[in-house]
Amino acid sequence: PRHFPRPGRAGGGLGAGNMAAWKLDRCAENLDELDFxxxxxxxxxxxxxxxxxxxxxxxxxxxxxxxxxxFDQVDLLLTPTTPTTAYQAEGTLTGEVxxxxxxxxxxxxxxxxxxxxxxxxxxxxxxxxxxxxPCGLQIxxxxxxxxLCRAAGAVREAGRPWPTFGSGRAAGRGG
Numbered sequence: 771p772r773h774f775p776r777p778g779r780a781g782g783g784l785g786a787g788n789m790a791a792w793k794l795d796r797c798a799e800n801l802d803e804l805d806f807x808x809x810x811x812x813x814x815x816x817x818x819x820x821x822x823x824x825x826x827x828x829x830x831x832x833x834x835x836x837x838x839x840x841f842d843q844v845d846l847l848l849t850p851t852t853p854t855t856a857y858q859a860e861g862t863l864t865g866e867v868x869x870x871x872x873x874x875x876x877x878x879x880x881x882x883x884x885x886x887x888x889x890x891x892x893x894x895x896x897x898x899x900x901x902x903x904p905c906g907l908q909i910x911x912x913x914x915x916x917x918l919c920r921a922a923g924a925v926r927e928a929g930r931p932w933p934t935f936g937s938g939r940a941a942g943r944g945g
Contacts, residue, residue, distance in 0.1 A: 774840070775832040777883040784826045784887070830887050837888045841912040846922055849881045851894040851906030858903075881908055891916040895923050896932045 797804060797812045804812065840847065853867065864873055885892045890913050897907035907926070911919040 774836045774884070775829060776880075777829065777833060777887055784823075784830060833884050833887050837884065837890065841890075845911070845915075845918065847910040849908045849910070850897075851881060851908040852878055853880060854878075855900045855903035855905045885910050889913060891919040893919055893923050895926055 797808065801809050801812060864871060866872075879886075882892065882894075890910055892908055892910040894906040894908050897905050899905070909919055909922045909926075911922070
């Protein structure tokens with residue numbers, strides 16, 4: 771397609787409705803235990819209106835149509851999993867992107883969010899290291915083609931086995 775719609779608030783609107791349906795009472799009583807995004811969703815639910823949900827449903831439909839158009843032409847889509855490497859273990863949630871300091875929390879899902887909304891099978895596999903930090907490759911297939919997605923991941927792993935971290939031993943070597 772010429773233009774792939776950005777999920778924008780649609781994911782949040784639909785997600786807030788799902789959270790309200792399943793977890794609102796429990797979450798509202800424990801706001802201090804929620805992360806920033808979940809807390810913001812719960813606190814915003816009283817302000818959620820039918821027009822917001824309607825706009826989210828329409829945006830999801832636009833994304834479904836655009837994705838179907840893409841997958842009429844390709845079997846698999848490969849993208850970065852995120853626009854950044856993994857976060858530091860200390861939980862650093864700011865970093866530099868294109869020379870500008872940004873809050874990385876909001877950048878964690880721009881490549882995955884559209885496919886969360888379409889319900890397409892996707893997987894993230896290790897792609898290597900950038901500056902010593904792991905980064906991922908996302909593989910996405912058409913709706914209901916989960917096996918193709920898994921098979922592509924298996925081919926990638928066979929061609930370049932995934933490294934292991936943390937054991938102090940080189941990948942593929944016993945202790």
